[in-house]
Amino acid sequence: MDCCGIADHHIGTGVCGCCGALRPRYKRLVDNIFPEDSEDGLVKANMEKLTFYALSAPEKLDRIGAYLAERLSRDVARHRYGYVCIAMEALDQLLMACHCQSINLFVESFLKMVAKLLESDKAALQILGTNSFIKFANIEEDTPSYHRSYDFFVCRFSEMCHSGHDDAADRTKIRMSGIKGLQGVVRKTVNDELQANIWEPQHMDKIVPSLLFNLQQVEDAGSRSPSPLQATEKEKESPAALAEGCLRELLGRAAYGNIKNAIKPVLMHLDNHSLWEPKLFAVHCFKIIMYSVQSQHSHLVIQQLVGHLDANSKSAAKVRTGIVEVLSESAVIAAAGSVGPTVLEVFNILLRHLRLSIDYEVRGKYDSTINISNQIIKEHEERVFQEAVIKTIGVFANTLPAYQRSEVMLFIMGKVPLPTVHQALDLRKPGDDANRMIQLMLLKSLLQVTIGFQSKNLLATLPTSFLESLLSASLMEDTELRLLVIEILLSLIDRQENRRKFSHISLISDVSALMLKVEKCSRQDTLFMKKHSQTLYRYIYMSCKQQNNSYIHYDAIYAMLAVISMELANEEVMVDLIRVVLALQELSLNNDDCLPVWNRCAIHALASAYLYFISQLTTLPAFCQNIQQVIETRQKAALYLLPEGVFESENSIPQSMDKLEKELLFLQNEISEVFAGSGYSSDRLGIPFIPQFTDEDRLSKRKSIGETISLQVEVESRNSPEKEEKKPAEEITYETLKKAIDGGAMEEQERERRRLVVEKFQKAPFEEIAAHCGARATILQSKLNQIFEITVRPPPSPSGSTIGYGQTPPRSVPVYEMKFPDLCVY
Numbered sequence: 001m002d003c004c005g006i007a008d009h010h011i012g013t014g015v016c017g018c019c020g021a022l023r024p025r026y027k028r029l030v031d032n033i034f035p036e037d038s039e040d041g042l043v044k045a046n047m048e049k050l051t052f053y054a055l056s057a058p059e060k061l062d063r064i065g066a067y068l069a070e071r072l073s074r075d076v077a078r079h080r081y082g083y084v085c086i087a088m089e090a091l092d093q094l095l096m097a098c099h100c101q102s103i104n105l106f107v108e109s110f111l112k113m114v115a116k117l118l119e120s121d122k123a124a125l126q127i128l129g130t131n132s133f134i135k136f137a138n139i140e141e142d143t144p145s146y147h148r149s150y151d152f153f154v155c156r157f158s159e160m161c162h163s164g165h166d167d168a169a170d171r172t173k174i175r176m177s178g179i180k181g182l183q184g185v186v187r188k189t190v191n192d193e194l195q196a197n198i199w200e201p202q203h204m205d206k207i208v209p210s211l212l213f214n215l216q217q218v219e220d221a222g223s224r225s226p227s228p229l230q231a232t233e234k235e236k237e238s239p240a241a242l243a244e245g246c247l248r249e250l251l252g253r254a255a256y257g258n259i260k261n262a263i264k265p266v267l268m269h270l271d272n273h274s275l276w277e278p279k280l281f282a283v284h285c286f287k288i289i290m291y292s293v294q295s296q297h298s299h300l301v302i303q304q305l306v307g308h309l310d311a312n313s314k315s316a317a318k319v320r321t322g323i324v325e326v327l328s329e330s331a332v333i334a335a336a337g338s339v340g341p342t343v344l345e346v347f348n349i350l351l352r353h354l355r356l357s358i359d360y361e362v363r364g365k366y367d368s369t370i371n372i373s374n375q376i377i378k379e380h381e382e383r384v385f386q387e388a389v390i391k392t393i394g395v396f397a398n399t400l401p402a403y404q405r406s407e408v409m410l411f412i413m414g415k416v417p418l419p420t421v422h423q424a425l426d427l428r429k430p431g432d433d434a435n436r437m438i439q440l441m442l443l444k445s446l447l448q449v450t451i452g453f454q455s456k457n458l459l460a461t462l463p464t465s466f467l468e469s470l471l472s473a474s475l476m477e478d479t480e481l482r483l484l485v486i487e488i489l490l491s492l493i494d495r496q497e498n499r500r501k502f503s504h505i506s507l508i509s510d511v512s513a514l515m516l517k518v519e520k521c522s523r524q525d526t527l528f529m530k531k532h533s534q535t536l537y538r539y540i541y542m543s544c545k546q547q548n549n550s551y552i553h554y555d556a557i558y559a560m561l562a563v564i565s566m567e568l569a570n571e572e573v574m575v576d577l578i579r580v581v582l583a584l585q586e587l588s589l590n591n592d593d594c595l596p597v598w599n600r601c602a603i604h605a606l607a608s609a610y611l612y613f614i615s616q617l618t619t620l621p622a623f624c625q626n627i628q629q630v631i632e633t634r635q636k637a638a639l640y641l642l643p644e645g646v647f648e649s650e651n652s653i654p655q656s657m658d659k660l661e662k663e664l665l666f667l668q669n670e671i672s673e674v675f676a677g678s679g680y681s682s683d684r685l686g687i688p689f690i691p692q693f694t695d696e697d698r699l700s701k702r703k704s705i706g707e708t709i710s711l712q713v714e715v716e717s718r719n720s721p722e723k724e725e726k727k728p729a730e731e732i733t734y735e736t737l738k739k740a741i742d743g744g745a746m747e748e749q750e751r752e753r754r755r756l757v758v759e760k761f762q763k764a765p766f767e768e769i770a771a772h773c774g775a776r777a778t779i780l781q782s783k784l785n786q787i788f789e790i791t792v793r794p795p796p797s798p799s800g801s802t803i804g805y806g807q808t809p810p811r812s813v814p815v816y817e818m819k820f821p822d823l824c825v826y
Helices: 025-032 044-056 058-077 081-097 103-118 123-137 151-161 168-189 201-216 239-252 256-272 280-292 295-311 317-337 343-363 379-398 402-415 432-450 464-475 479-493 523-544 551-567 571-590 597-618 621-637 643-648 668-677 695-699 705-713 734-763 766-791
Strands: none
Touching: 025 044, 025 058, 044 058, 044 081, 058 081, 058 103, 081 103, 081 123, 103 123, 103 151, 123 151, 123 168, 151 168, 151 201, 168 201, 168 239, 201 239, 201 256, 201 280, 239 280, 256 280, 256 295, 280 295, 280 317, 295 317, 295 343, 317 343, 317 379, 343 379, 343 402, 343 432, 379 402, 379 432, 402 432, 402 464, 432 479, 464 479, 464 523, 479 551, 523 551, 523 571, 551 571, 551 597, 551 643, 571 597, 571 668, 597 621, 597 643, 621 668
């Protein structure tokens, strides 16, 4: 509604004719712009005269402004709103026309009049004052003002943003005017260092919550697009859309040092109004923030969120879950710059909260001493929080470059509480439930980090310490932990994304139909396998020995063998993998570990599926024929030795499995002969695979180390199923054990001596090394001199006479004077 339309039709009294000539000229010019009837509006001719006068005599601007402010105050008090509108129109025109050094004095009067209108309880006057302030905010002043304050306007505009006017239309208009006013204050002050600092907490604590309050009013905030370009015309006219635009502009202008003051009120607003639990509004807010701040500052927002998570470490699980999910969404938007310079610190905080959540779940309370009765911890809510943290860790890891992701993997692995070599895991001790949950959650986090990781150099990605720690977890009795370890290794090794094609053990009739991506093994991969292949083979072998394995574990082991064959295999690795599978077949046949019948059948099925696959991958006709023949025999007589008989129809598994016929087995000597006939070196294939056991294997389920020694001693007698007569095992005596221990000690001493020599040449000063080498060279030269003195003699005399003791040697005869026999002369 126009102000002129609500005027009370009162006519100004004017000036007494006898005293008018005595009034100052600027007052007469100001009085002349007001008509007798306010409905007639501003007298434009007289307004032009006033503007010309103000431009000609800028020193009078302050007096003109003061007089206009006096008239406006009087008209407001007398409810003559028509003249109020005319006065503000005149002020706006003068303000837009006069750009000079004296405008600062005029602005003070102008701001007083705007403040007078904003203090009114009339919606039309508040809107009128806001519109005038917006026009003023768009003016670029030539000279700064050192004493101007906008505190009143920040408070009043923020109050208007929370308007509770009875009339819905007026309430919407007042709120929109408040948002526009705040936007004007920001534009006026944000880029001028000499103006009032709008980024101070006392201002941000009013501006940001006011914008969020209006942003929250939109229905179904989650359905709105975070991009303003996709908003409809109707949405742009709403307070929510206007508040979103103002918030974007505010954050877009924020410098490095102002991000904290701008984000803290957002976090406090979400806390005070319990907006973390639904999470939709919180996610919507931080999407706006992440899209608005400058990209180089995005990691500061992440740090604020992480710090807020620390501050709410004892809050309800739903609140912490909301904060973590907002973190996850924000990291996706921020991409590579989301973590910032403190990479490991962010992951350390997330892992700490993961561990705290597990402690809360186990103890059932947030405080270790006092149980807070009004905060009941629900296990399922803590589990939801833990899954959210694991997901967020994976999202953050996906934004990192390869070298930083490797560091994160090592960092997480270092947090996993694994039993040491001298301390086996006793599951009956108190607190082991918490340890088991921590191991589980940390390995899940590690799996999330490795997903999608394309490592070009496995030797650098998987150092010995990391690989040994990871594989030691694969020998624990917990089935879920072992499965996670295999999945982690698969994620790291599978760089061609072939893993999903081997999700289940099966006989692949046509490998070409899978459209596998196979590349030649690189030099780095070859070095990796030379260093760690035996370790990998040993843990694959030990994993198959676990009695509580399920079909999922054998599927994962099968996928591991297949992926290694495609990613890391050369001729030597392929032969070793065949040896490992044949050793697994031997393990199932002998059954020294007392495995259930189903496990033994599963191992046979695993061996048949892998050998059938690798025979097609090598494209050796004789090898393919040999494997095909055994599989056809099993399909007719022993279906329980194939994947379809073990994993699809368990009814075919017998109650017991005694000695199997040779036709049902893959014979090592026959495979070796096939490879030899195809031009391959069969020497290595003819050697049975014997896993090299270590002290860490005590974590597995084998009974004693005596079994390991017995296995190594008897290996010659049971290395292949085709031998009908087995030689008796060598008797284990005290002398045998003593020789084995002494031999190991001598090898250990030799390795230590070599290590000291290498360390000396790596760390010793150059002068010391040069002196050491020089001394050895001197000794060598003296020995050579002695040898030369002994072997080098003067030429014999042609006369053949000998020199007696004490006689002087005769004069040496030149060659041309020597007398040679006639037979020697030509």
